[in-house]
Amino acid sequence: xxxxxxxxxxxxxxxxxxxxxxxxxxxxxxxxxxxxxxxxxxxxxxxxxxxxxxxxxxxxxxxxxxxxxxxxxxxxxxxxxxxxxxxxxxxxxxxxxxxxxxxxxxxxxxxxxxxxxxxxxxxxxxxxxxxxxxxxxxxxxxxxxxxxxxxxxxxxxxxx
Amino acid sequence: xxxxxxxxxxxxxxxxxxxxxxxxxxxxxxxxxxxxxxxxxxxxxxxxxxxxxxxxxxxxxxxxxxxxxxxxxxxxxxxxxxxxxxxxxxxxxxxxxxxxxxxxxxxxxxxxxxxxxxxxxxxxxxxxxxxxxxxxxxxxxxxxxxxxxxxxxxxxxxxxxxxxxxxxxxxxxxxxxxxxxxxxxxxxxxxxxxxxxxxxxxxxx
Numbered sequence: 001x002x003x004x005x006x007x008x009x010x011x012x013x014x015x016x017x018x019x020x021x022x023x024x025x026x027x028x029x030x031x032x033x034x035x036x037x038x039x040x041x042x043x044x045x046x047x048x049x050x051x052x053x054x055x056x057x058x059x060x061x062x063x064x065x066x067x068x069x070x071x072x073x074x075x076x077x078x079x080x081x082x083x084x085x086x087x088x089x090x091x092x093x094x095x096x097x098x099x100x101x102x103x104x105x106x107x108x109x110x111x112x113x114x115x116x117x118x119x120x121x122x123x124x125x126x127x128x129x130x131x132x133x134x135x136x137x138x139x140x141x142x143x144x145x146x147x148x149x150x151x152x153x154x155x156x157x158x159x160x
Numbered sequence: 161x162x163x164x165x166x167x168x169x170x171x172x173x174x175x176x177x178x179x180x181x182x183x184x185x186x187x188x189x190x191x192x193x194x195x196x197x198x199x200x201x202x203x204x205x206x207x208x209x210x211x212x213x214x215x216x217x218x219x220x221x222x223x224x225x226x227x228x229x230x231x232x233x234x235x236x237x238x239x240x241x242x243x244x245x246x247x248x249x250x251x252x253x254x255x256x257x258x259x260x261x262x263x264x265x266x267x268x269x270x271x272x273x274x275x276x277x278x279x280x281x282x283x284x285x286x287x288x289x290x291x292x293x294x295x296x297x298x299x300x301x302x303x304x305x306x307x308x309x310x311x312x313x314x315x316x317x318x319x320x321x322x323x324x325x326x327x328x329x330x331x332x333x334x335x336x337x338x339x340x341x342x343x344x345x346x347x348x349x350x351x352x353x354x355x356x357x358x359x360x361x362x363x364x365x
Contacts, residue, residue, distance in 0.1 A: 018176065019172060021176040022176045029182055036191060037191065051293075054198060056196065057195065057196050120197065123292050127291070130288030130289065140203075146201060148198065148199050149197050149200065150195065151296060
């Protein structure tokens with residue numbers, strides 16, 4: 001007589017091997033390491049970008065000069081008030097200093113990139129146009145005319 | 161009797177935990193790059209420029225302190241702005257006998273809108289207290305209107321969209337010959353609908 005129940009009782013199920021689990025996690029880890037960038041140091045200003053649909057990628061980092069505009073973030077500087085400020089080179093600067101700092105950043109670039117340098121304005125959604133206009137006229141003075149209003153991709157503001 | 165030593169196996173069970181810790185560390189300290197934006201070329205700093213523009217060729221968009229958008233003397237919603245700008249640029253109002261007649265325009269050829277796309281000028285004005293997102297939205301809509309028209313012409317002439325040609329052109333992997341060809345196409349389309357956007361100094365008040 002054939003015993004069908006032979007294996008059922010003598011052997012329990014072999015345990016699921018977890019030996020490949022580290023490999024899977026490492027693959028995930030490498031994926032994240034390649035697609036992400038390390039966060040910028042402390043921003044000092046609030047920075048929620050507006051949204052727009054007709055955007056172009058800003059991928060060549062070597063020719064971009066970044067200017068952040070926004071009101072000072074509350075956690076680091078509680079004594080700076082509510083007025084939007086300009087942050088460049090890791091510190092607050094006034095509107096009049098923008099052209100100097102922009103020229104400085106331009107001087108650090110390799111020669112062949114200077115003519116294609118782009119200024120990326122990263123302004124918070126709470127900023128008013130006045131400071132942006134001042135910024136633009138400052139950049140115009142030093143002949144930096146390529147401007148990128150950096151935005152998130154997404155449906156543009158609709159409820160006005 | 162020979163003593164068989166089975167080599168001791170290192171327990172790799174905690175390896176996964178270590179890898180998870182690393183993974184979580186990277187998730188927290190990094191962010192996925194999202195650098196994109198609206199590219200604009202601001203006009204150079206020349207003081208004495210005087211050009212006479214016919215009123216029909218100028219499309220004035222103003223944003224006031226309360227963030228209302230006014231285009232061609234009426235307050236409009238930002239959702240309708242793109243349509244209006246397209247209608248303005250694509251109007252082609254010059255009569256067909258004249259030299260400046262726009263053969264590819266599909267507009268209504270009204271008397272009060274632009275003569276042809278080459279002459280159409282858009283001016284975006286903002287007051288100091290109007291908010292930045294509204295301004296970006298207006299810029300977005302105007303550029304969207306141009307992109308719409310350029311895409312249409314590009315599909316007609318080359319069977320691909322303008323955006324596709326543009327992104328191909330900036331792709332590093334193409335040959336020089338292709339690059340020249342793409343550049344020619346870009347320039348043809350840009351010449352059909354040149355972007356003429358004015359940004360006059362803001363009104364102080």
